[in-house]
Amino acid sequence: MIPLDEARQLVVSACPVLGPERRPLERALGCVLAEAVVAPEDVPTFASSAMDGYALRASDVAEAPTVLEVVDSVMAGDGRPVRVGTGQAVRIMTGAPVPEGADAVCMVEHTRPQDGGRRVVIEVAVPAGTAVREPGSDVPKGSEVAPAGTVLTPAHLGMLARLGLDALSVHRPPTVGVLSTGDELREGPEPLPPGAIRDANRPMLRALIQSAGFCVMDLGIVGDDQTAVRRAVLEGAQTCDALVTSGGVSVGDLDVVRMVLEELCGDSMHWLQIAIRPAKPFAFGLVDGRVPVFGLPGNPVSSSVSFELLARPALRRMAGHRELLRPALRAKSAVALPRQPDGKVHFLRARAVVDPRGQLWVRPAGGQESHQLKALADANALVVLEDGEGVGAGEDVAVLVFDGERLGPGEGAAVG
Numbered sequence: 001m002i003p004l005d006e007a008r009q010l011v012v013s014a015c016p017v018l019g020p021e022r023r024p025l026e027r028a029l030g031c032v033l034a035e036a037v038v039a040p041e042d043v044p045t046f047a048s049s050a051m052d053g054y055a056l057r058a059s060d061v062a063e064a065p066t067v068l069e070v071v072d073s074v075m076a077g078d079g080r081p082v083r084v085g086t087g088q089a090v091r092i093m094t095g096a097p098v099p100e101g102a103d104a105v106c107m108v109e110h111t112r113p114q115d116g117g118r119r120v121v122i123e124v125a126v127p128a129g130t131a132v133r134e135p136g137s138d139v140p141k142g143s144e145v146a147p148a149g150t151v152l153t154p155a156h157l158g159m160l161a162r163l164g165l166d167a168l169s170v171h172r173p174p175t176v177g178v179l180s181t182g183d184e185l186r187e188g189p190e191p192l193p194p195g196a197i198r199d200a201n202r203p204m205l206r207a208l209i210q211s212a213g214f215c216v217m218d219l220g221i222v223g224d225d226q227t228a229v230r231r232a233v234l235e236g237a238q239t240c241d242a243l244v245t246s247g248g249v250s251v252g253d254l255d256v257v258r259m260v261l262e263e264l265c266g267d268s269m270h271w272l273q274i275a276i277r278p279a280k281p282f283a284f285g286l287v288d289g290r291v292p293v294f295g296l297p298g299n300p301v302s303s304s305v306s307f308e309l310l311a312r313p314a315l316r317r318m319a320g321h322r323e324l325l326r327p328a329l330r331a332k333s334a335v336a337l338p339r340q341p342d343g344k345v346h347f348l349r350a351r352a353v354v355d356p357r358g359q360l361w362v363r364p365a366g367g368q369e370s371h372q373l374k375a376l377a378d379a380n381a382l383v384v385l386e387d388g389e390g391v392g393a394g395e396d397v398a399v400l401v402f403d404g405e406r407l408g409p410g411e412g413a414a415v416g
Helices: 004-013 154-162 201-211 226-239 256-268 300-318 373-378
Strands: 020-024 053-056 066-074 088-092 104-107 111-114 119-122 144-146 167-171 175-181 215-222 242-246 270-273 281-287 291-296 329-333 345-354 360-364 381-385 396-401
Touching (some): 004 270, 004 281, 004 300, 175 226, 201 215, 201 300, 215 226, 256 291, 281 300, 300 345, 345 396
Parallel strands (some): 175 215
Antiparallel strands (some): 053 088, 053 104, 111 119, 281 291, 381 396
């Protein structure tokens, strides 16, 4: 067996970053910038009001209250030339251009209109610059607004759209082909014949790939026929940046996938036994020396954990991400988590919740056998149990949270 870190380094180092492409903003969410974005103009481009009120000269209201003549009003988008003179004010709305001559805005709550709005009482002194958004106060022209390597969020896209950008240079997210093999596999609601099982891995892996922000191509189910498997792998390698298979990677397996990958990957093929539980067996190689193929274990939980710990980081690197792993959070175990020393790191399917004090707690989500997919479906985290005797109730433990939206204390998620 080899340590997880060693196996991950082997896999990640063989998966280079994909080249850049131009993408429209509406398709760039979650992508990684391939080059820095520099502001082509100031944001805002003109002095504007930060609130509804009256634009005025600060020197006119140094002693309050003061009555000013209201000479005009401006709305957001109003491009007319408007000027404020001595003893004058202009009614102004949030986002509207500050009139020439004005250097401050008094919020409407500190004013009283008079004479049907022809005059206004300014009840407080307003220093120069109050409620005025100066040009470039958000983003100065020529400044770097997003460095290379930035993972684009909705806020980034809004900011870049505000700068007038409609396309960006980003690293191309990988397209990942998912293939299931085996004469025993079925899909759909029809009754199963003796010895058959429904394919859970392919739908699950497709969803894992999509949730990680990558494109997915369903390569379907192929029976235990070496020619058919070889054809499916080669066709997938022509259209995909990476391939994911499940099953046929354990020691002693005589699966046709193993024979095909040995042939197509040659010396780049690695059949690994990793010091973790579940997901000890893992295969990795390069089809035709260029397309990564991740051979995951066949048991559903093992397949999911293997994808999380090994395939996902490698695919993130291909997409240009610099942070490849989920952060290991510290939590308290709501119950004792005993285990026996066996030279492996154990990853328990768990439910993580945050109590009213902000403390993160975890407890097992159910059965921990590698075929028990229900516990994984109920989980939102993996507890990392290092080799040893485990931890007691209330003790600290490392946690990988993969579903942060379910951190609230839901039904059946009692904390310690």
